[in-house]
Amino acid sequence: MNWKTEYDQIKTGDSVTWTDFIYKCIEEVAYPPRKNCLYDTFEDLRTTDFVTAPASTHYHHAYKCGLIKHTCETIALAFSIRKACEANVDYTELLTCSLLHDYGKVGKYKENSEYRSTDSTGYPFKYISRDAELSDQLRSVIYVTQMIPDISEKEIFAILYHDGLYPDENIISKNKETPLQLMIHWADMWSARMDQYGW
Ligand SMILES: [Fe+2]
DSSP states (O other): OOHHHHHHHHHTOOHHHHHHHHHHHHHTOSSHHHHHHHHHHHHHHTTTGGGTOOSSSSSSSOSTTHHHHHHHHHHHHHHHHHHHHTOOOOHHHHHHHHHHTTGGGTTOEEEOTTOOTTTTOSOSEEEOOOSSOOOHHHHHHHHHHHHOTTOOHHHHHHHHTTTTTSSGGGGGGTTOOOHHHHHHHHHHHHHHHHHHHOO
């Protein structure tokens, strides 16, 4: 897979482009049980608002289908980083973590009907109130463990701490970084900043 070409296509693509890209990535998984699990997981995701939701209320990818676009960018950038670093990071683990790192944002946003881009009344999306406010990262990990029985501790760590040291509570991950976690973090941040600031 040429990840630079894929990334360029993702940047200018649409929901069909992004869905096809994810299927193509899953097809490359060598271990059949995990490949089947990822297919089932993506089929499950397609029944949710994963394919239509934004990735935030007003920060990055705060528009319809922003979450799946951001997810695809994170996948392509993570593999580009792996290639550039010549890092010994497993394909399946990198795909699993980049694909599912933001599951916690599923079912979280709704359009703000009072929003007017011309007079800044709030943000384009707002939060749906929930019974309990688990962190996005924890919601992602819970979902992953439900969908992928053989998920490893290394993968859980990468998803749980994919925001690096930004959240104060992640200080416990300091000096415990792993190549897998750092690649997800860098790719996630780059996708977010590129979208938000046009870097
Ligand atoms: Fe993300």
